[in-house]
Amino acid sequence: MPILCRPSIAVPEHVISMAQTLELARRLHADHPRLDLVLQLIAHTGVRERHLVQPLAQTLRHPGFEARNDVYAREARRRVPAVVRGALAAARIDAAKVDAIIFVSCTGFLMPSMTAWMINNLGFRSDTRQIPIAQLGCAAGGAAINRAADFCTAYPDANVLLVACEFCSLCYQPDDVEVGNLLANGLFGDAVAAAVVRGRDGSGVCGIDLERNSSYLVPGTEEWISYAVRSTGFHFQLDRRVPRTMSMLAPALHTLARSHGWEAADLDFYIIHAGGPRILDDLRDILGVDASAFRYSRATLTDYGNIASAVVFDALRRMFDDDVLEPGARGMIAGFGPGITAETSIGSWTRGPARLEAPHGSARIPDSQRTDPGSRRGRPEQFREKGRAHALRDPCEAGPRGTLRRDVTRRDAVGHDAV
Numbered sequence: 001m002p003i004l005c006r007p008s009i010a011v012p013e014h015v016i017s018m019a020q021t022l023e024l025a026r027r028l029h030a031d032h033p034r035l036d037l038v039l040q041l042i043a044h045t046g047v048r049e050r051h052l053v054q055p056l057a058q059t060l061r062h063p064g065f066e067a068r069n070d071v072y073a074r075e076a077r078r079r080v081p082a083v084v085r086g087a088l089a090a091a092r093i094d095a096a097k098v099d100a101i102i103f104v105s106c107t108g109f110l111m112p113s114m115t116a117w118m119i120n121n122l123g124f125r126s127d128t129r130q131i132p133i134a135q136l137g138c139a140a141g142g143a144a145i146n147r148a149a150d151f152c153t154a155y156p157d158a159n160v161l162l163v164a165c166e167f168c169s170l171c172y173q174p175d176d177v178e179v180g181n182l183l184a185n186g187l188f189g190d191a192v193a194a195a196v197v198r199g200r201d202g203s204g205v206c207g208i209d210l211e212r213n214s215s216y217l218v219p220g221t222e223e224w225i226s227y228a229v230r231s232t233g234f235h236f237q238l239d240r241r242v243p244r245t246m247s248m249l250a251p252a253l254h255t256l257a258r259s260h261g262w263e264a265a266d267l268d269f270y271i272i273h274a275g276g277p278r279i280l281d282d283l284r285d286i287l288g289v290d291a292s293a294f295r296y297s298r299a300t301l302t303d304y305g306n307i308a309s310a311v312v313f314d315a316l317r318r319m320f321d322d323d324v325l326e327p328g329a330r331g332m333i334a335g336f337g338p339g340i341t342a343e344t345s346i347g348s349w350t351r352g353p354a355r356l357e358a359p360h361g362s363a364r365i366p367d368s369q370r371t372d373p374g375s376r377r378g379r380p381e382q383f384r385e386k387g388r389a390h391a392l393r394d395p396c397e398a399g400p401r402g403t404l405r406r407d408v409t410r411r412d413a414v415g416h417d418a419v
Helices: 018-028 035-043 056-060 065-091 114-121 137-154 179-185 246-259 277-287 291-304 308-322
Strands: 008-010 014-017 049-052 100-104 129-133 159-167 190-198 207-217 225-230 233-238 269-272 330-337 341-350 382-385 388-391
Touching: 008 065, 008 308, 014 018, 014 056, 018 035, 018 179, 035 179, 049 190, 049 291, 065 114, 065 159, 065 190, 065 233, 100 114, 100 137, 114 129, 114 159, 129 137, 137 159, 137 190, 137 207, 137 308, 137 330, 137 341, 159 308, 179 233, 190 308, 207 246, 246 277, 246 330, 246 341, 269 277, 269 291, 269 308, 277 291, 291 308, 308 330
Parallel strands: 100 129, 100 159, 269 330
Antiparallel strands: 008 190, 014 049, 159 190, 207 341, 225 233, 330 341, 382 388
């Protein structure tokens, strides 16, 4: 059964607080006829601070779509390698043992995809399958997990690397004063994330056994979350009905759980896309679960804002590090985004042995279906915290009594790995 291992997350070093965000809105849009509403909406997001890929002064300037996309390419190549190494270390494999890379992003465009750059520069084999996903928005984190599980079901010995790269601040449009766009200016943040889904060769690895998944699109809502692609780039468009979509998506969550003999309202953990507080509040009420059920998703929203497809990975990272689940604990991972789309999976928590050696050889797609097996090896698995490189230890390594040890890597108060 495919196993989702601990994600690695990194946020940029430039920070904007809620107070700064509200002050900027007042100063830049003093004459906006609905400024009071905009300020109220931003304040009610519950976001404490967000991280930006560029200093604030540069973020507020718009040098043109081409220049912004150049920043996206440069910063993706600069920041993705650290989280990739962290994810590989958590999964106890190196780059040569990865059979497919799923790269998700909705905030920049590259062709060839970042997957090609990663294969050429980070030690992956030349026959690694490339699966870039560019147009699912915030739902793409859940979709990446689901497609990786599907791939490992089709190729049981495979390992799949998932990467989410979201620089939402590069979509800031200073001249777009629609209320939905101004709200987005106070809600979205930047982050990169990576995780590995291991096939049956990862049996015994600590993580989530991915047992079943589903995709669901709410009919007639195609234009509720969208981009208007203009000469200045991507303009985020948000319909006022979006915060109320949980009543439309919740039946799909119930259907998935019941198809597996479970009840969506009676699970041990929930990793839910934190698009905003209303989404979390409504789904909590619809399912009838305790407010603490969505604590990991809410913490991501508070500390980082809506980091698009990376939300589910950061919430998962927080759950791994919290270290409270017992083996067999049942849960749900759900990403929501344009469409309106839900990408949902259910699975059970599993723990590995105290010392899990990296598997001998590589879990690969059958030779009959590959091209040119590569021989390069991955670089030492490290990640960067506040400009320093640190070895990443397995957060699921068992302690002396067989209990999980908390991640020994020290972080700051909000637990982010700055790059």
